[in-house]
Amino acid sequence: MAFQQGLSGLNSASRNLDVIGHNIANANTVGMKTSRAEFAELYASSVNAAGGSNKGIGVTVATVSQLFTQGNITVTGNDLDLAINGNGFFEVTQPNGTLAYTRAGMFKLDPDGNIINQQGGQLMGYPTDAAGNRLSFDSQPLTLPTGAPIPARQTGNIMAEFNLDARAPIASSVTPPTPITTYGTSIVAYDPQGMEVPVGLAFSKTANNTWEVYTSVNGGAPTAFVPPLELNFNADGSIDPASITPLPTITLASPNDPAVTFPVTLDLRNASQFGTSFAIHNLDQDGYYPGEFVSLTIDETGVVTGSYSNGETRAAGQVALVNFRNTQGLSPSSGGNWTATFASGEPVRGEPGSGNFGGIRAGALEDSNVDLTGELVNMMTAQRAYQANAQTIKTQDQVLSTLLNMR
Structure with a gap:
């Protein structure tokens, strides 16, 4: 039985080292949330056996959870770098049309004026009027008229x-x-x-x-x-x-x-x-001549405002934030994205800075929340656990060898 217990310990310790290694590898990944292997003990019990007769048969990794604590915010000076100071996720429409959610706010403009991330996903937002007043909570891709000038306006x-x-x-x-x-x-x-x-x-x-x-x-x-x-x-x-x-x-x-x-x-x-x-x-x-897109700004409430060569400014929408009743139910995927599952529930939409939603910090990024020092200590602990379980198997092998060599 000790072989099975030791083997389960080796597997669990190896899985734990994989999780720790993943955390260390992403210590500098923007918006990354640290993972933690959570263990559960295993017992074997016979039919109708009393509770005290249950026998431990090892350990298993019950789940790998993520810790959605706030990462440090680093100022970059890039207007399209966005950090969420508080709760919430950015919503992006991936190139295949599916929705994903992320804390990595490294965005840029494509040739069509869409605000996209590194994977080509379009940042979603709420429609607003030209003054920046939100019109609805129906999210849509945020787009700036970079290809053509905004039309002239007749003086009234x-x-x-x-x-x-x-x-x-x-x-x-x-x-x-x-x-x-x-x-x-x-x-x-x-x-x-x-x-x-x-x-x-x-x-x-x-x-x-x-x-x-x-x-x-x-x-x-x-x-x-x-x-x-x-x-x-x-x-x-x-x-x-x-x-x-x-x-x-x-x-x-x-x-x-x-x-x-x-x-x-x-x-x-x-x-x-x-x-x-x-x-x-x-x-x-109140009139103006046509104007070319010059630059944009994003305020703490997520309102995206474009500045044009004719001196006018015009809101292009408001960055959408979503949250979930059970963030642990989100399924992580590559590129710093998560996808919604039945366990996470449907996304709850809100505007930055309202309710329990965090504010938007433009020109900044949220760092990984990995504690590198803590992870190195965890790695040494996991290594010792691996060695201890290997010693369990070695000891059981010596016991069996002694039994087999009895005369």
């Missing part, structure tokens, strides 16, 4: 925040009259094709606390609104909302085809009239 609104000098005389009361262009500014709007349309704004004081607005397009002379648009100011210098309700609109024409016109709302609600010099505090519009 011009916002101007400025102060008109309350000390200015009424334009017609001085000789010569104050030129219309004395108090003015300009901004560039964009037509549907992204072509520039210069727009000028000018203001002429027509009465105390009253200014008339003029506009010009494409370098033309300032012209008055029809009927005239007058800004009326209150005694405290704030604008009278009634004078700009509803908000006025101007009609712009495309430089490419003057027949193509489009309306633009003029937002002057932040205008003021104080006894200080004329000044433009803010001037903005």
